[in-house]
Amino acid sequence: MVNDNTEYQKRAILIRMILDIHGAVLAKLKEPPEVTLVLMAIRLGEMEDRPMDLKSLVAVTHYPRTSVSRHVRELMKLGRVSVVREGRRTVMRLNPQVEGSHVKPFYGQVERAVLRASRDLTKMDPLAFDRGVSKS
Known part of the structure; x- marks a missing residue:
């Protein structure tokens, strides 16, 4: 104390x-806080020119892999992110058309x-x- x-x-x-x-x-x-934090981690990866794969998202958010995977699927359904193959890695990319004024x-x-x-x-x-x- x-x-x-x-x-x-x-x-x-x-x-x-x-x-x-x-x-x-x-x-x-717009999304629940956990989904928003995954989205922010994806955004951080893009801002730092180091796109995030699932392993990176788990490390940055400190969420279990299954939760991160579920949140990424939800963001994909909402059209907020795409999953893209870059070399040997599968990374998440923001959909710039959906980034809102909020x-x-x-x-x-x-x-x-x-x-x-x-x-x-x-x-x-x-x-x-x-x-x-x-x-x-």
Whole structure:
């Protein structure tokens, strides 16, 4: 149990950020949270120019392989992703025609939650961030 008031405050800030991000996932995106996280992992792979295969998705999401496979099938049925053979790998690709206008506001909401948490943590100990030190 944490007995330091500063630690309680830091954890409260982080919990608020996590809840705000979770709220953004529930409010702004069309699929259930687990499916949305698989979709986000596929999007991350494309953004980093490293398309995700099933094994990569399992590693990134920390979901069981059967769950990831089920979520990918659901995303395929919705037309959100395609499964494509690239060399020896079978990877998931986003369907760019389906990316909706709801995506930009979602990322804005997530960014605001992270910036608010960062600002609040910095107010608590601005020198720790300047020194690159974390007191965990």
